[in-house]
Amino acid sequence: MGWWKKAIEAAKENDPSVHSTAEIILTNSGVHALFWHRFSHFLYQHHWYLLAKVNAQFWRFITGIEIHPGAVIGQGVFIDHGMGVVIGETAIIKDDVVMYHGVTLGGTGKEKKKRHPTIETGVLLSAHAQILGPITIGADAKVGAGAVVLEDIPEAATAVGVPAKVVRIKGRKVT
Numbered sequence: 078m079g080w081w082k083k084a085i086e087a088a089k090e091n092d093p094s095v096h097s098t099a100e101i102i103l104t105n106s107g108v109h110a111l112f113w114h115r116f117s118h119f120l121y122q123h124h125w126y127l128l129a130k131v132n133a134q135f136w137r138f139i140t141g142i143e144i145h146p147g148a149v150i151g152q153g154v155f156i157d158h159g160m161g162v163v164i165g166e167t168a169i170i171k172d173d174v175v176m177y178h179g180v181t182l183g184g185t186g187k188e189k190k191k192r193h194p195t196i197e198t199g200v201l202l203s204a205h206a207q208i209l210g211p212i213t214i215g216a217d218a219k220v221g222a223g224a225v226v227l228e229d230i231p232e233a234a235t236a237v238g239v240p241a242k243v244v245r246i247k248g249r250k251v252t
Contacts, residue, residue: 080115080152083172084108087155091175107156107176110142114150121146148182151198158204165193167211172198177222179205185227197232 088101088108095101101108113136120129129146137143141160144150148164151172156162158178164170167190168182180202184192194208197215203222208214215232224241235245243251 081112083152084111084154087153087173087175091155092157106140106142107159110136110140110144110156110159110162111150111154114144114146114148117144117146118148118150148193161205167191168193169195171196171200171216174198174200174202176202177204177206181207181209183207183209185210194226 085098085101085108088105089095113132117129117133120132133144133146142156142162144164145166147166148168148170150170151174153173154170154176156176161179162176163181163183165182165184174196182194182196186192191211193211195213196202196208197213197218199217200214201219202208203220203224205223206220207225208220209225209227212226212229214220214226214230215234217233218230219235220226220230220241221235221237223239224237225239226236226241230236230241230243231246233247234243236243245251
């Protein structure tokens with residue numbers, strides 16, 4: 078299945094307000110941002126940095142979602158109510174990730190190396206979660222609304238708070 082179909086499928090699966098495929102294609106800002114990010118990323122990979130950034134900034138203005146052209150994004154990613162989402166240059170987002178408004182995948186410095194998070198498959202990032210630095214959020218993890226994550230989160234864990242702490246792993250409370 079192509080990435081475009083996976084994006085539409087992810088919107089249908091994760092957004093209960095959706096009534097049709099046409100509605101998604103015409104009005105879903107997350108789908109639009111991810112579609113145009115693929116074009117910006119292609120330009121970036123081919124060293125057309127200025128054109129890639131101009132395209133990304135134009136779509137940031139239209140959608141309210143800022144995705145650096147260098148970010149690597151998998152299939153089936155869903156950005157719901159994407160206003161204020163920021164995804165940094167060295168961020169990696171694997172398949173089937175759900176992100177809500179205000180999420181930041183940001184850096185903590187000006188180094189030229191990997192400085193943004195890696196988000197593994199199946200992660201849920203709740204509204205206004207801030208994931209900062211070259212850390213990894215493990216597969217199927219959940220990050221609570223407003224959490225500030227500064228350290229790796231293990232697979233199938235739930236993390237909440239400022240700074241974020243793991244409170245559950247595989248559904249069981251952590252003491």
